Amino acid sequence: MTGLNCLVTGATGYIGGRLVPELLDAGHRVRCLARSPQKLRDHAWAGRAEVVRGDVTDPRSVADALQGIDVAYYLVHALSSGPGFEERDRTAARVFAEQAHAAGVGRIVYLGGLTPEGIPHRELSPHLRSRAEVGEILLAAAVPAAVLRAAVIIGSGSASFEMLRYLTERLPVMVTPSWVSTRCQPVAVRDVLRYLVGCAGLPPEVNRTFDIGGPDVLTYEEMMRRYAVVAGLPHRLILRVPMLTPRLSSHWIGLVTPVPRALARPLAESLRHEVVCAENDIARYVTGPPGTPIGFDQALDLALRRVREADVVTRWSSASLPGAPSDPLPTDPHWAGGSLYTDQRERTVDAPAGALWRVVEGIGGENGWYSFPLAWSVRGWLDRLAGGVGIRRGRRDAARLRVGDSLDFWRVEEIEPGRLLRLRAEMRLPGLAWLEMYVDPDPDAPAPGTAEAPAPGTGGTTAPAPGRARYRQRALFHPHGLLGHLYWWSVSPFHAVVFGGMARNIARAAEHLDAETP
Known part of the structure; x- marks a missing residue:
């Protein structure tokens, strides 16, 4: 046949x-x-x-x-x-x-x-x-x-x-x-x-x-x-x-x-x-x-x-494709595969992609989560009261992460050095949650070291343009039952402060790190 x-x-x-x-x-x-x-x-x-x-x-x-x-x-x-x-x-x-x-x-x-x-x-x-x-x-x-x-x-x-x-x-x-x-x-x-x-x-x-x-x-x-x-x-x-x-x-x-x-x-x-x-x-x-x-x-x-x-x-x-006919396909209709709530943020960072990645890979533990520390602490306490892991696990290494590492109440699910960090939540939730952080060179920025504009006081000579990067952040939540939907709707009003502040402060930290680097 x-x-x-x-x-x-x-x-x-x-x-x-x-x-x-x-x-x-x-x-x-x-x-x-x-x-x-x-x-x-x-x-x-x-x-x-x-x-x-x-x-x-x-x-x-x-x-x-x-x-x-x-x-x-x-x-x-x-x-x-x-x-x-x-x-x-x-x-x-x-x-x-x-x-x-x-x-x-x-x-x-x-x-x-x-x-x-x-x-x-x-x-x-x-x-x-x-x-x-x-x-x-x-x-x-x-x-x-x-x-x-x-x-x-x-x-x-x-x-x-x-x-x-x-x-x-x-x-x-x-x-x-x-x-x-x-x-x-x-x-x-x-x-x-x-x-x-x-x-x-x-x-x-x-x-x-x-x-x-x-x-x-x-x-x-x-x-x-x-x-x-x-x-x-x-x-x-x-x-x-x-x-x-x-x-x-x-x-x-x-x-x-x-x-x-x-x-x-x-x-x-x-x-x-x-x-x-x-x-x-x-x-x-x-x-x-x-x-x-x-x-x-x-x-x-x-x-x-x-x-x-x-x-x-x-x-x-669409990071990977299914291995069995009963799995979802990226080409399935947008309404297929169950509900998925997302919060997406994006910023242009006046620092090279390398500096931005060092901040991303160093997140959590002693460095914290770059926004509203009290909210993260309260969420950790609530998780501990519910029998979860809380936020006190810290991290294995202060500068480096690898797949499988625990990171406060997250777990490193995927890491592509210099580009992607995906964390899966291990806190008690009525559903599944992830946090993705992407680092890309800014496609609109001149290459580092190229002439961009006359530098002030130089008589028309040009100064090298600083490297820039693009930071993309995505929080995803797959609800489990009606309680999962209610949970997302109840916390979504705070996302502008928590996730918006996180993206903004990560960008600032990368710019500050780049300024301090000789």
């Missing part, structure tokens, strides 16, 4: 962006069709896959992209309930099927939505109805197709999962629509990708749908309660109100979560229907390691893993 030429449409989306590296790791060659190829530049696999510009509704660009392709993955959806979206989905599927046949493609693989048994299409939500119709169009084509049908996909960045995450984390008491009692069969994103990759090797005579799901059948209410347990949140009180229509539900979701209402509405409409797998025939064709498919609790654990390991900062800073 290895060595196939695969086309992936929808590579800028949630599943497509995670499928490409799985196909590459399986030994396949991958081409991506995207309307905006630049959106794929931040993916770690960007240099290993071919990217072509095109639109699935344009026969010419689809035909060009399908040349030489063995397996074509159709992962494009108009995830909207706006006027005409069903017709756009219908047209795109027909164009893709026709051009795949003309190009001699051996198989089409499509990921759609799991639909309830025995309900006519006209009674389905527009979202589910369109997914089902696209699957039927592809199955009726001349190219063999595998249509996978999934319900809620569990993984950081999945719209369904993010809605579950925000509703559960932000509302200890929930007044919910009646659809929270509807049963569904969630599936881990790892299993979805495993099935998609495996479908590349299906026998040519296979042309059918496959229901894919995990081993657990749960109501949405049960999923929220189990999410709270896995995430370590208190028990959630859920009250069902039958008069909340899908339209009202989408407004409610939009109010409580950052998931866009245009996306929340089709998701809420789909949850009205019971979606449970009617068969598990995919297991006959695509085998997996022991323990698969993954259970709901384990899927949650994998999706939340990076938060508990205190690596969530990489999701928003």
